[in-house]
Amino acid sequence: MKNPEQKVVEILKNSRIDLAATLPCDRIKALLPLISENIKTIPLTREENGVGICAGVYLGGGRPVMVIQSTGLGNMINALLSLNLTYGIPLPVLASWRGIYKEPIEAQWQFGKRLPAILGAAGIKFTTIESHSELDKINDAIKDSFSNAHPHVVLISPSVWECSLCEVPEPFEIIPRRLELKFKSEIKKPVMIRYDAIKILAEIAGDDIIIANLGIPSKELFDIKDRELNFYMLGSMGLVSSIGLGLALIQKRHVYVIDGDGSLLMNPNSLTAIGEYNPGNLTVIAIDNAAYGSTGNQKTATSSRIDLELMAKANGIKDTVKVHTTAELKGALLRKVGFIHALVKPINVKCREIPLSANEIKQRFMRAMGMNELF
Ligand SMILES: Cc1ncc(C[n+]2csc(CCOP(=O)(O)OP(=O)(O)O)c2C)c(N)n1
Incomplete structure (x- = not known):
């Protein structure tokens, strides 16, 4: 009999999964190294961020999976509904189901026992696996997710791994390192507005992607300029740069992301993930109006203290710049700088609603990328 971990990896490979976004659970500590030996793996720092990265991977032609602890689903619900269910984006999720079987940690009980009801109420498809012999259900869940373009969660009981003889890797050695950061920044009185900055981007984007x-x-x-290679976010605040990262990792076109200070502060994990890879085909334009512009210009923390460029650097993003004028922004975009901190005034231009459904935005984007949606 195969170890259950080996069986899961075999199923993932046979299902043509080409990327796994993971965050550990003790019960899958033998599974995770086996996955990363066999499938390109992105280690996450928060599960919600994985939803964005995997959406980008799918939009760019890949077949992602997430492998997490079931508690992480609590961090993902808004994204699964306002991104995956809204646009019709598949995402198989293998979740180590805690709180229901020989569970010693009291903090796992409340969420674990209610999880099927929570997923059911949220309209998220799920399958439960209680024993080794049911592992083939993962196959069906992955098929369902991709052919019906929705998330499908597989809740795997810890009982499944009890027969495993898989070894858990030895602890790794810490690499000694030094950090010397010389950083001087000046945030001047802004002269541009967001609309000016986006106009410059639209002028130079060519055949590149804008999220x-x-x-x-x-x-x-x-x-300013509607085009099929524009992907308009309608919800899942904080995930725009994560989607951009997923796209940049899976395909060759350059990806420009229009992010905002409020959104980056909601999900700084997106910078952590970008700093891990520094893909040369990704430019994040952090449009900093020091406000939640879309909800009435309430001040954010960048109005008085946080420097987003320093935050990007602190997360390991190598190529950063600060711009105050449209000429500086144009120069940085043409150089395809990785992270552009663009200082703008908190002023919105009154524009009409986008007359496209989420599904239309996705379909035409994927067509423009040269893909049939269902593969
Ligand atoms: C989880 C969540 N919380 C709050 C909101 C409401 N909301 C929508 S847009 C937005 C402001 C975004 O601010 P920022 O990223 O700075 O971009 P700006 O609108 O200023 O360009 C907020 C708070 C939301 N959609 N989702």
Whole structure:
């Protein structure tokens, strides 16, 4: 009999999964190294961020999976509904189901026992696996997810791994390192508005991809220049750069992301993930109006203290710049700098609603990328 971990990896490979986004659980500590030996793996720092990365991977032609602890589903619900269910984006999720079987940690009980009801109420498809002999259900769940373009969660009981003889890897050695950061920045009184900055981007984007943040940035981009290679975010605040990262990792076109200060502060994990890879075909334009512009210009922390460029550097993003004028922005975009901190005034241009459904935005984007959606 095969170890259950080997069986799972075999199923993932036979299902042509080409990327796994993972965050550990003690019960799958023998599975995770086996996955990363066999499938390109992105280690996550928060599960919600994985939803964005995997959406980008799918939009770019890949077949992602997430492998996590079931508690992580609590961090993913908004994204699964406002991104995957809204646009019709597949995502198989293998979740180590805690709180229901020989569970010693009390903090796991409440969420674990209610999880099927929570997923059911949220309209998220799920399958439960209680024993080794049911592992083939993973196959069906992956098929269902990709052929019906929705997330499908597989809750795997810890009882499944009890027969395993898989070895857990030895602890690794810490690599000694030093950090010397020389950073001087000056945030001047802004002279541009967000609309000016997006206009410059639209002028130079050519055949490249633009992913625009939810709310007014998407509407402004639509107003300036609608094109099939624009992906307009309608929800899942904080995930725009994560989607951009997923796209940059799976395909060759350059990806420009229009992010915002409020959104980056909601999900700084996106910078952590970008800093891990520094893909040369990704430019994040952090449009910093020091406000939640789309909800009425309430101040964010960048209005008085946080420097987004320093945050990007602190996360390991190598190529960063700060720009205050459209000429500086144009120069940085043409150089395809990895992270552009663009200082703008908190002023919105009044634009109409985008007259496209989420599904239309996705379908035409994928067509323009030269893909049939269902593969
Ligand atoms: C989880 C969540 N919380 C709050 C909101 C409401 N919301 C939508 S857009 C937005 C502001 C985004 O601010 P920022 O990223 O700075 O971009 P800006 O609108 O200023 O361009 C907020 C708070 C939301 N959509 N989702």
